[in-house]
Amino acid sequence: MNSKTQDTRQHILHVGYELIVNKGFTAVGLSQLLKSADVPKGSFYHYFKSKEQFGEALIEEYVHNYMSRIHPVLNQNDVSGYDCLLDYFSRWLNVENGVCNANKCLIVKLSAEVSDLSDSMRVSLAKGAELIIGALASTIQRGIEDGSIDEMNSSMVARQLYQQWLGASLLNKLMQDQTNLELCLLTTQQRLRSNS
Structure with missing residues (x-):
């Protein structure tokens, strides 16, 4: 992974951690995660095949x-x-x-x-x-x-x-x-x- 790709993945993980540690895994929807991380759905699916x-x-x-x-x-x-x-x-x-x-x-x-x-x-x-x-x-x-x-x-x-x-x-x-x-x-x- 190049550094920009790694940075985007890390950013999604960081934002996801902050949301999930406060609300729980099931309470955080994909749309909320994408909005909070300010990344398009395609970027999420580039790094992760599913929410799981x-x-x-x-x-x-x-x-x-x-x-x-x-x-x-x-x-x-x-x-x-x-x-x-x-x-x-x-x-x-x-x-x-x-x-x-x-x-x-x-x-x-x-x-x-x-x-x-x-x-x-x-x-x-x-x-x-x-x-x-x-x-x-x-x-x-x-x-x-x-x-x-x-x-x-x-x-x-x-x-x-x-x-x-x-x-x-x-x-x-x-x-x-x-x-x-x-x-x-x-x-x-x-x-x-x-x-x-």
């Missing part, structure tokens, strides 16, 4: 960017694995920063909505979740090795923590307050240092 394929590309782009943003958070030099994890999870509470927060997470937004509508989008979301769980497991393992996290099964605990944070994020959206995310941060601290 656009959804897959959007999820893959989101996960790629998300992993790029969280890598430096989970792999800080001269910082314990425990402190890296607390930094990461604390960012879920920060509504203003778009790095990890619950209100801007496509996985939180789309998991329940599209899992029954599109198998290919469900698979893209599941792959993204697995990448995130893997990154958390690596940081937990690092914390075990540096002594900042209790001895535990890093893969299992990473999965449990991610499930817990997704659930708290959904309750955050439902209740419109941070209480469940704050409680989640406290239980995360306790889970990682249960022997302390």
